[in-house]
Amino acid sequence: MSARRESGGAASPDAPAVPLGGSGRRRAAIGTAWIAFAAALIVFPVVFSNPTVTTIGVFTLVYMTSATAWNGFAGFSGYVPLGHAVFFGVGGYTLALVALHLKMAGGYAMFALVPLGGVAAAVIAVPFGLIALRTRRHTFVVITIAVFFIVQLLAFNLGFTQGSSGVQIPTPLWTAATFNDRFYYAALIVLALAVLVVWGIRRSRFGLQLLAIRDDEDRARGLGVKVQRVKLVGFVLSGVTVGMAGGIYAFFVGQVYPQFAFDPLFDVTVALMAFFGGLGTISGPLLGALLLEPIQQYLTLQYSVGSLYLIIYGALFLVVILAMPRGVIPTAGEYLQMRRARRVERADGRSPAATPSVEVAPLGRASR
Amino acid sequence: MSAHLEVEGVSKAFGGLRALSLCSLSVEKGSIAGLIGPNGSGKTTLFNVITGYVRPDAGTVALGGTPITSARPDEVFALGLGRTFQLTRIFARLTVLENMLVATQRKEGWLRSVARPAASSAEQRRAIELLDFVGLTRLASARAGTLSYGQRKLLELAYVLVADPSVILLDEPAGGVNPTLINEIRERILALNSEGKTFLVVEHNMEFVMGLCHTVTVMHQGSAIVTGTPDAVRSDPRVLDAYLGGGEEQDDDVAVG
Amino acid sequence: MGSSIVQAIIDGVLTGGVYALMAAGLTLIFGVMDIINVAQGIFVILGAYLSYSLSVHAGIDPFLGLLITIPALFVVGIGVEWGFMRRLKEGDRTAMSILVTYAVSIVIEGVLNISFTVNYVQIHAWYVNRSVHLLGFYLPYIYVFGFVMAAVLLIALYALLYRTRFGASVRASLQDRTAARLVGIDVRRVSTISFGIGVAVTAAGGMVFGATNAFNASTSYDLISRLLAIVILGGLGSMGGALVAAVFMLVLEDVVAVAWSPIWATAVFFAALVVVLSIRPAGLFGRQVARAQ
Numbered sequence: 077m078s079a080r081r082e083s084g085g086a087a088s089p090d091a092p093a094v095p096l097g098g099s100g101r102r103r104a105a106i107g108t109a110w111i112a113f114a115a116a117l118i119v120f121p122v123v124f125s126n127p128t129v130t131t132i133g134v135f136t137l138v139y140m141t142s143a144t145a146w147n148g149f150a151g152f153s154g155y156v157p158l159g160h161a162v163f164f165g166v167g168g169y170t171l172a173l174v175a176l177h178l179k180m181a182g183g184y185a186m187f188a189l190v191p192l193g194g195v196a197a198a199v200i201a202v203p204f205g206l207i208a209l210r211t212r213r214h215t216f217v218v219i220t221i222a223v224f225f226i227v228q229l230l231a232f233n234l235g236f237t238q239g240s241s242g243v244q245i246p247t248p249l250w251t252a253a254t255f256n257d258r259f260y261y262a263a264l265i266v267l268a269l270a271v272l273v274v275w276g277i278r279r280s281r282f283g284l285q286l287l288a289i290r291d292d293e294d295r296a297r298g299l300g301v302k303v304q305r306v307k308l309v310g311f312v313l314s315g316v317t318v319g320m321a322g323g324i325y326a327f328f329v330g331q332v333y334p335q336f337a338f339d340p341l342f343d344v345t346v347a348l349m350a351f352f353g354g355l356g357t358i359s360g361p362l363l364g365a366l367l368l369e370p371i372q373q374y375l376t377l378q379y380s381v382g383s384l385y386l387i388i389y390g391a392l393f394l395v396v397i398l399a400m401p402r403g404v405i406p407t408a409g410e411y412l413q414m415r416r417a418r419r420v421e422r423a424d425g426r427s428p429a430a431t432p433s434v435e436v437a438p439l440g441r442a443s444r
Numbered sequence: 445m446s447a448h449l450e451v452e453g454v455s456k457a458f459g460g461l462r463a464l465s466l467c468s469l470s471v472e473k474g475s476i477a478g479l480i481g482p483n484g485s486g487k488t489t490l491f492n493v494i495t496g497y498v499r500p501d502a503g504t505v506a507l508g509g510t511p512i513t514s515a516r517p518d519e520v521f522a523l524g525l526g527r528t529f530q531l532t533r534i535f536a537r538l539t540v541l542e543n544m545l546v547a548t549q550r551k552e553g554w555l556r557s558v559a560r561p562a563a564s565s566a567e568q569r570r571a572i573e574l575l576d577f578v579g580l581t582r583l584a585s586a587r588a589g590t591l592s593y594g595q596r597k598l599l600e601l602a603y604v605l606v607a608d609p610s611v612i613l614l615d616e617p618a619g620g621v622n623p624t625l626i627n628e629i630r631e632r633i634l635a636l637n638s639e640g641k642t643f644l645v646v647e648h649n650m651e652f653v654m655g656l657c658h659t660v661t662v663m664h665q666g667s668a669i670v671t672g673t674p675d676a677v678r679s680d681p682r683v684l685d686a687y688l689g690g691g692e693e694q695d696d697d698v699a700v701g
Numbered sequence: 702m703g704s705s706i707v708q709a710i711i712d713g714v715l716t717g718g719v720y721a722l723m724a725a726g727l728t729l730i731f732g733v734m735d736i737i738n739v740a741q742g743i744f745v746i747l748g749a750y751l752s753y754s755l756s757v758h759a760g761i762d763p764f765l766g767l768l769i770t771i772p773a774l775f776v777v778g779i780g781v782e783w784g785f786m787r788r789l790k791e792g793d794r795t796a797m798s799i800l801v802t803y804a805v806s807i808v809i810e811g812v813l814n815i816s817f818t819v820n821y822v823q824i825h826a827w828y829v830n831r832s833v834h835l836l837g838f839y840l841p842y843i844y845v846f847g848f849v850m851a852a853v854l855l856i857a858l859y860a861l862l863y864r865t866r867f868g869a870s871v872r873a874s875l876q877d878r879t880a881a882r883l884v885g886i887d888v889r890r891v892s893t894i895s896f897g898i899g900v901a902v903t904a905a906g907g908m909v910f911g912a913t914n915a916f917n918a919s920t921s922y923d924l925i926s927r928l929l930a931i932v933i934l935g936g937l938g939s940m941g942g943a944l945v946a947a948v949f950m951l952v953l954e955d956v957v958a959v960a961w962s963p964i965w966a967t968a969v970f971f972a973a974l975v976v977v978l979s980i981r982p983a984g985l986f987g988r989q990v991a992r993a994q
Contacts, residue, residue, distance in 0.1 A: 156796045211982040214737055214795050218933045219978060222971040225926050229968045281545075282557040284538070288546040293536035298495070298517035298549045300607070309558065340922050344803050351800060356537075384525070386811030393804035397797065398788055437860060 113362075113444030117264060120258045128377075130256035135221035136369040137263035138325045139213045141270045142342075143361035145317035148274040149310045150347070151356035152283060154290030155213055158343040159204075162227045163315040165191030165337035166200050167322030169231065172243040172332045182248035187262050190323040197319025198312055200227075205311040209304065224338065231334035242333035245326060270317045275358055277313070286310050290356075330439060345372070348393050354403030363405060368392075447571035448473035448642050449525075454493055455666075463489040464500070465666040471611070476633065476643040478653040478674070482594040482687055487646045488530060491613055494644075496520040497525045501645030507611065511555030528602035530646075536589030540580055540599060543588050546573035547606040551626050570671060571606065574621045578632060601632065611642045613656070618649045630656055654678065668695040708838050713842040713952030715936065716913070718851040721947035723906035723924075724931045725940055732875040732893040732938035733773060736786055736798035740806040742925025744900050744919055747809060748907025750817055753824050763824055763908050769770035770904040778900025781805055804923065813918040821915040829912050838840055847909035854905055855944070858898070860939075870896055875938060898981045930974045931985055942986030947972040 121130050142164065150156050170193040175186060208219040231237045250258060277283040285306045288296040297303045326332045346361075349368050353360030358434075368389075374387040401409045445489060447470035456464040471477045479487050483671035490559060492498035492675045494505050494597045496517040505513045512520055521527075534541050548571070563571070575581045577599040583591065588599060597617055615631070618626045626649070633656060647653045653660060654674040661671040670677055677683055726740045753767040778863050789797050803986070806915040815944065823829075828842035853984055861866035870891045910916065930979040931950055935942025950970055975986065 123704075153794070154793070156799060158799075206846065207979045211978055214799075214937060215933055215982065215984070217737065217796075217799055218929045219975065222974050223925050226968050226971045226975070229964075229971075233964050233968075277558065279561055280558050281562045283547055285544055285557070285561045287538055287542070288535050291537050292533050294497075294517075295529075295533040295535070296546060298497070298521055298839070299603070300518040301519050301546065302518070313558075341807075344800075344807070346802055348804075349745060383811040383814035386807045386814070390804040390806070390808035390811065394785060394801065394808070397804070398785065399799055439768055 088305040107413070114268075117267075121149075121260050122127045127256055129250065130260055130372050132262055132373045134259045135301050135325075135373055136291060136365060137260065138321050138328075139346065139349065139369040140316050140362050140365040141263065141267045141321040142351075143346040143365045144267070144270045144274055144358075145314045145321070146343070146346040147350040147355060147357075148270075148277055148317070148363040150313035151350060151361075152277065152286040152290060153307055153310055155209070155216050155307065156347070157208075157220040157311070157314075158217055158347070159208075159222075159224035159227075160318050160346065161338050161340065161342035162200060162204070163197040163318040163321035164216065164325070164339075164342055165227065165231065165332070167198050167319030167332075168332045168337045169237060169243070169325030170196040170319075171326050172245045175245055176231050178241055180246060182246035184248075184258075186246075186248070188321050190262070190327070192402075193323030194316040194320040196324075201309070201312040201315035202321065204315075205308045206221065209307045224340070226336035228334055232412055236321055237334070239281060240334060244331050247330050251313075257286055257326065258301070263321075263324050263328075266317075266320050270321075271358065273313060273317060277310070277356060282306060282309065287356075307419075345389075348389070348396075351393070351403055352396050354405035354407075357403070357405045360403050360405040364403075390402050447471065447530065448508055449494070449644065450504075450506045451490070451494065452504045452506075453491070453501045455503065456489055456493060456498060456499065456500045464493065465558045466503070467481055467663070467667050468503075469661055469668050469671075471642055471644050472659070473642055474637070474640055475482075475658045476645065476656055478636050478660040479644060479646045479651070479658060479663060480648070480653055485663040485686075486666040487663055488615060489613055491527065493612065494520075495525065497542055498540070521607060521609070524608070524610040525613070526605060526607060526609035526611070526619065528597065528600040528615055530595070530615040530619065532600045534588045534591075534596050534599055534603075536587070538588055539671065540575065540588050540591070541568075541584040543599060544574065544603050544606055547603040572618030574602045574605050577605075577635075594621040594629075597621060597629065598625075602627070604635070609641070611644065612636070614645045614647075614648055617645065618647055618652045626652060702829070704864045705959050706956055707903075708973060709955040711838055711840065711953050712844065713955035714948055715840070716744045716955075717847040717948035717951035718848040718855075718936035719906055719909045720856055720931060720951055721929065721944045722851040722902050723910075724928050724935070724943040724947050725855060726906075727928055727941040728932045728940060729871075729940055730896055730899035731932070732940075733871060734798075734892045735785065735795050735878075736802070736896075737795060737929070738802045738896075738899065739799055739925055739941070740781070740809065740930075741900075741903060741928055742921035742923075743775070743806040743809045743813075743988075744903040745907040745910055745924050745928075746813065746916060746921045747909030748904035749824065749906075750813060751915055752908040753822055753911055756826065757825060763826055763912060764850070767850075767905055767908060770908065771901050773885065774902035775897045778897040779893055781900070782896035785898060787889065787892070805875040806925075808922065817917070819917050819919070821917050822911075823942045824833065824908065824912040826912065841913075843909065843912050846960065850905060850909070854902060856929070858902070859940075861898075867891075869892070928968065930971060934974050934977055936984030939984070939986040943982060946985060958963040 120133060124130065124133070143159070146157070167190075170399055171186070174180075174189050174192060180186060204223055208216055208223065211219060222421060232240055237243070248258075250257070279285070280285045285296065285301045288299075288301060289303055290347040294305055322337070326337065329336075345368075346365075347366035351364070352366030352368060353362065372385060372389065375388060396403070449469075449471040451467060451469040454464050454467045455462070467486065467490060469479075469490070470680060479490070481487055489498060494512075496512070496515050496519065499514060503513070504511055507520075507523055507525055510523065511522060512525070515523070519593055535546060538546070542562070545567065548563065548567050572581060572584065575584055579603060580595060580598055580602065583595070588596070591599060601612075601614070601617070614633075617629050621629065630652065633645075637643060645653065645657060652698045656676060659671060660674050660677045661668050662680075662683050663669065663676060670680050672680065723741065723745055727738055730738045751770040751773060752763045752766050755761040756763050761769075777908065785801050786798065786875055789801065791888055826843075828846060830841075832838075832839040832841045833845065862871055870881065870886045873884070873886055873890050874891050874895075881891075914920070927950070931946045932948065933942055935944070935946035950973065953973055954966045954970045957969045
């Protein structure tokens with residue numbers, strides 16, 4: 077079947093859920109890139125052992141995880157949540173409060189509380205999603221903001237969260253030289269998990285349904301997609317992952333405060349990362365966080381007042397959205413594809429595989 | 445032969461506007477039925493009522509004897525009633541093949557749907573078969589949003605077929621489509637009909653309707669006023685009245701042929 | 702207790718009027734352009750800082766200063782619309798607009814932080830700390846003046862929308878952009894001007910806000926979340942809805958603050974939104990979205 081041969085050239089920028097053959101060489105190249113990327117992340121703290129650098133490394137991994145998880149819901153479903161900081165904070169508070177009540181000393185056992193942060197996030201995410209996901213897209217955004225403010229207020233004012241003074245988390249007695257490394261690898265494991273989940277979603281039937289909802293929710297419902305359930309599951313999975321990232325973050329920082337655990341800038345930051353790299357792609361948010369989080373950390377260290385960072389961040393965001401509205405990865409992908417198509421055209425003198433907007437060739441073939 | 449799709453006394457008002465009033469219609473099993481009428485006569489509303497997108501104020505709809513009056517769109521689809529839209533509704537950012545797979549029905553829990561790949565090889569084969577049938581295989585991995593208008597209509601027809609519906613409702617399949625493609629669409633409908641599928645077609649292109657349909661129903665001001673063979677309908681004076689009578693509120697794209 | 706609740710209701714209505722004005726701008730922008738302007742909060746603060754500067758450095762009375770600040774923010778609004786909003790693609794402009802206006806918002810926040818530091822300030826004038834005693838209730842002059850000004854501007858906005866040719870174009874665009882375009886309305890121009898007007902009203906709102914509250918740039922987060930809650934509660938795009946919701950929310954908050962505790966007043970504010978939306982997903986006066994085409 078000729079379609080199979082040609083499919084590599086005409087593929088949409090987000091890799092199709094169903095690999096239709098595709099060009100083997102291209103897939104091998106992508107696979108190699110992923111392995112190299114993973115290897116680089118693994119050896120990073122060995123090569124760069126400066127604590128300042130590894131500290132930035134841990135924060136970057138936490139944000140890579142968060143951006144990936146945020147995108148796993150927002151990028152696929154088209155619903156933009158601005159209340160994922162709730163899950164980030166709940167993950168952190170869960171770790172802090174459980175450690176406090178069990179009188180745990182800081183150590184490896186603390187990492188076991190990270191998944192618990194994910195569970196707590198799920199417990200919040202179910203009712204949150206049930207209410208918020210009944211509404212249409214723009215209302216959804218505002219509800220997520222409203223829930224965020226309610227939860228932040230609760231953290232400030234409930235007795236057991238210890239109000240604005242926050243909760244201290246016991247610091248492990250690890251030597252300074254390797255202190256960051258353990259957090260780094262713990263964060264890397266959570267990141268790997270997040271990428272696996274999002275990759276699995278993208279390939280699964282469930283992921284396809286989410287993407288269909290993004291494009292036309294009513295039509296998807298009409299074709300038998302259980303839209304409410306699909307959206308809710310996506311929302312909860314995303315929330316759980318962000319909750320785990322929040323747990324690692326809190327443990328690393330050593331304390332949770334309402335204003336930092338529930339930070340209104342959190343969602344904008346991860347949204348910017350996802351948009352920068354490419355919404356709805358897997359590599360996009362990783363790239364976005366990998367580039368932007370170190371910049372943010374650097375600017376914060378360099379200029380004690382965060383104002384300049386706000387200006388640079390906002391301006392960068394505007395430039396990205398206006399110049400590359402679909403993000404770096406899809407734009408670059410299209411560029412490469414165009415070049416490849418032109419190369420193919422020159423090589424064997426036929427038109428590139430996809431000429432979809434021209435309404436000629438495909439007709440009639442079926443009837444013959 | 446028996447009525448497969450039965451609409452009985454359906455009424456629907458939007459605010460003060462009566463879109464349907466006591467509209468009745470029955471479509472024989474295995475037939476191709478046409479639905480014509482001036483703009484605003486309630487054809488699309490009737491489609492929306494039948495397919496569960498709009499709930500009627502009164503009346504009943506039944507498919508093969510099963511009442512579907514208050515069923516949701518997905519339930520109607522699962523019962524074997526597929527539908528295309530006047531302005532095609534495809535998933536623009538998915539590939540053509542992925543569009544096909546969205547429509548693939550499968551009974552499974554959410555956990556399995558998360559864990560399982562988007563399509564088994566059998567489902568994929570079936571999707572390709574149907575794309576072959578409408579002649580879109582070549583574009584299987586193109587983004588649906590890049591298709592031309594006519595190709596979108598074919599894609600919509602193809603993915604409605606995935607669920608193997610017994611009745612297919614087509615809302616203006618020939619509207620805005622070039623003549624070559626109109627013939628292509630007509631051929632596909634006839635081929636499916638010979639396999640036993642029942643059709644209900646809304647269309648303004650009279651030549652298309654009269655050449656294709658076994659029976660034609662004319663709607664006017666929210667009710668079905670005439671049903672008969674194309675020839676009988678063509679010569680019925682009430683039909684001319686319907687098109688010319690309420691002249692001032694009609695649009696100009698109605699070509700009585 | 703009883704009279705302090707009546708006092709709270711009066712305060713709520715008076716401040717609600719000012720919020721209604723700011724929310725009306727937000728809902729106008731959404732209705733015409735399908736854009737959720739998250740920068741509305743920082744525009745309010747920008748307006749407050751402008752009034753503050755004029756009064757501190759030039760000795761201009763804040764109400765008089767509106768003659769300068771309202772046109773200034775109108776121009777800012779036009780600039781933002783021209784620079785960013787009209788470059789968004791039709792397809793997913795609502796989602797994108799949230800992020801773009803958020804980005805605009807944090808840029809302005811950064812600039813304000815640098816220009817005015819993060820220390821809280823408040824606008825002062827003779828009427829800010831004085832009240833009129835009426836039937837046993839204290840009515841701060843600034844609340845009364847602010848309410849009257851908001852009412853005047855809302856009436857002016859209403860007259861603009863319902864009594865002028867331009868207003869007819871705006872309302873047509875509110876109903877259906879495509880149809881408006883078809884009947885020859887320059888929807889782009891209408892959008893730009895509507896955005897300008899929607900932002901301009903924040904100058905007035907910001908002046909009153911800055912006189913009744915100590916503020917800095919990050920106060921905008923609190924403001925925008927309230928304004929969004931009001932607009933969504935009223936039903937996106939519904940002016941009347943925004944008015945009713947603003948007064949309802951502010952009265953609710955003030956009453957809870959008096960009857961229960963100021964700590965939970967804000968939580969109740971947002972909880973009310975969540976409750977209403979779980980019953981009516983489109984808000985109190987929102988258009989229910991048609992399910993089929």
